[in-house]
Amino acid sequence: MEITLNDTGYISAPEGQKSLLLQDSKQQSNFELGVSMAIYKWDTLAIAVENNWGGPHSAEKRDWITALVIDLFVQQKEIDIIYIHEVLFNAMEDEFDVVVEDQSTVIVAQNIIKIYKECKENNFSTVHTLYERYQQKENYRKTHGLNSQKVQVGGDPSNPDVSDDDDDEEGDDDDDDMMDVDDDVPQLVSEHKKQEPVVDDDGFTVVSRKRR
Known part of the structure; x- marks a missing residue:
């Protein structure tokens, strides 16, 4: 799969720092929440989890990817x-037996880099917007008797804006220029049906599960 990027999103740790870990706890906490939101709103992974393509522990594998x-x-x-x-x-x-061919992995990666850069500048607007939308989705699931999806990331006690008790349902549809993975839901091909790659109306190649 050939990938061409105008911006590689390259970032490096400041001189004297051993890693990209954000030194401010509020920045790091919001970044971790932002990564969780970017992973949870990734439709390719969501479909794989809902269909248990990673086995009975598919939901835990999603949390593992977030931690990874x-x-x-x-x-x-x-x-x-x-x-x-x-x-x-x-x-x-490796974990879901899915070969992602629609480059949604690139979009998720771009979102994560964007969130990191924003959190480093104490800009948490994108994270808060994503979290509000996640809460709205969870409230809908509860109202309609659907299984909820709990994010396995600890909240920052010093930042109540991103706590689990935040029930604010006013989301920003503009999503603060966040690239949206949800616009085109990838179509997944079961491993029991071998098909040639298909390109949808938007030019994306569908996601297919590899055959063992």
């Missing part, structure tokens, strides 16, 4: 969009 991405920033001094894309791509293939 967060750990990249804790352990690495340099990172870019392609690096995160490769981690997501390999995780989907």
